[in-house]
Amino acid sequence: MANEPDSKEFVQKSLADRIADYCVANCKILFTIASVITLLLASGILRTSFDTSLDALLTRSDPYLDELELLNDEFPTPMDVYFAFVAEEGSHVFEPVILEAIADLRERYTELPFADSFVSVIDYIYPETQRRLFARPIADYSQSELNAMVNEAVADRILTANLLSTNAELSFAIVNLDAETASSAERLEIADAILALREELRAAHPEVSIQANADVLLEQSSQQAMVDDLTTLMPFVILICVLTICYCFRSAALGVCILTHTIFTILCTVGALAYLGFAFNTISIIAPLVVVIISVANSVHIISIYKQALHKNDCKAKAMRLSVAHNFQPITLAALTTAIGFSSLNMCSSPAIQDFGQIVAIGIVFAYLLTLAILPALLIQFSLTLTAAAAARPPFL
Numbered sequence: 001m002a003n004e005p006d007s008k009e010f011v012q013k014s015l016a017d018r019i020a021d022y023c024v025a026n027c028k029i030l031f032t033i034a035s036v037i038t039l040l041l042a043s044g045i046l047r048t049s050f051d052t053s054l055d056a057l058l059t060r061s062d063p064y065l066d067e068l069e070l071l072n073d074e075f076p077t078p079m080d081v082y083f084a085f086v087a088e089e090g091s092h093v094f095e096p097v098i099l100e101a102i103a104d105l106r107e108r109y110t111e112l113p114f115a116d117s118f119v120s121v122i123d124y125i126y127p128e129t130q131r132r133l134f135a136r137p138i139a140d141y142s143q144s145e146l147n148a149m150v151n152e153a154v155a156d157r158i159l160t161a162n163l164l165s166t167n168a169e170l171s172f173a174i175v176n177l178d179a180e181t182a183s184s185a186e187r188l189e190i191a192d193a194i195l196a197l198r199e200e201l202r203a204a205h206p207e208v209s210i211q212a213n214a215d216v217l218l219e220q221s222s223q224q225a226m227v228d229d230l231t232t233l234m235p236f237v238i239l240i241c242v243l244t245i246c247y248c249f250r251s252a253a254l255g256v257c258i259l260t261h262t263i264f265t266i267l268c269t270v271g272a273l274a275y276l277g278f279a280f281n282t283i284s285i286i287a288p289l290v291v292v293i294i295s296v297a298n299s300v301h302i303i304s305i306y307k308q309a310l311h312k313n314d315c316k317a318k319a320m321r322l323s324v325a326h327n328f329q330p331i332t333l334a335a336l337t338t339a340i341g342f343s344s345l346n347m348c349s350s351p352a353i354q355d356f357g358q359i360v361a362i363g364i365v366f367a368y369l370l371t372l373a374i375l376p377a378l379l380i381q382f383s384l385t386l387t388a389a390a391a392a393r394p395p396f397l
Helices: 004-025 027-047 066-072 096-111 141-153 157-161 184-204 215-249 252-276 285-311 317-349 351-373 375-382 388-392
Strands: 079-086 115-117 169-175 208-211
Touching: 004 027, 004 066, 004 317, 004 351, 004 375, 027 351, 027 375, 066 141, 079 096, 079 184, 096 115, 096 141, 096 169, 096 184, 141 157, 169 317, 184 215, 215 252, 215 285, 215 388, 252 285, 252 351, 252 375, 285 351, 285 375, 317 351, 317 375, 351 375
Parallel strands: none
Antiparallel strands: 079 169, 079 208, 115 169
């Protein structure tokens, strides 16, 4: 019984040594296999989707959620697009140029996908008398007649509650869309069409201030912000990490190795998520950044011991074998416990936080596997053998 702890320690070291020997001896084969798998998974990036709806943030355990969904099914909220026409300060929208812009929109609103109906002040009918606000074509009204019409319009509560501000400086034109069953891609097409129509109206009526607002525009801007995070913020984080490693280890080659490992990890993670049907939301979009940091941490463990072994004049293969054997248990336990920690976020009630935990956990698995699969080949191939002067100089880390 006294020798049992030594036996366990021997078994653990023996397992680490065997894995180290295998990874170093077959580093080129492992690198090739990892590269092929990465390319296959990376092809799924084109399927990456984004979920900007509130359903991605709200808890599914809310006791009133079923009732809310039933209410929405029975009384669906229509999708409306609001075009705002703004007059200059001190003036009003009952100007020929503004009314002509509204009339132009009425003629072109059907260019929007799923457009169903159009409402504006030039189509307004008084509910009590069934009299039209504009009984004649706009061109037939003089400016004095339009000025007199302002007082009549702002006195109507229904009109000022829906289409006209109380000072008549702003008027809405509302396009109703029959897009309840529109997919995410179709909603983005609607948003693009709204912006295109707005710009064309501005070009045709440069003297009129025209704005547009709709839920699909908010969704589009949210999705664009997510894309910016992935395409701008994440490369910046990766670059800072790589430059820091290059400085600490005094080697650009090691920075390239870490950069390659990190890129492989991100490609595998994002591609696998796309194939698994995950959609990024406003919270889970930061998960790849966490994966980058964890990936760099794994690389640093391997590189640090590898550099120390090189300073002891070990050959590259021997130094790598020592580094993998020494770090196998620490990085395995770190990956396991960290993945468990993030996976525990599945206990959270918010779907967005659940997705965040799952994405990071998946990324941790890829970072761990790629650390053993591609780092040995990269370091042995691209790291430089230390000169006598460099070997005599103590490493930074």
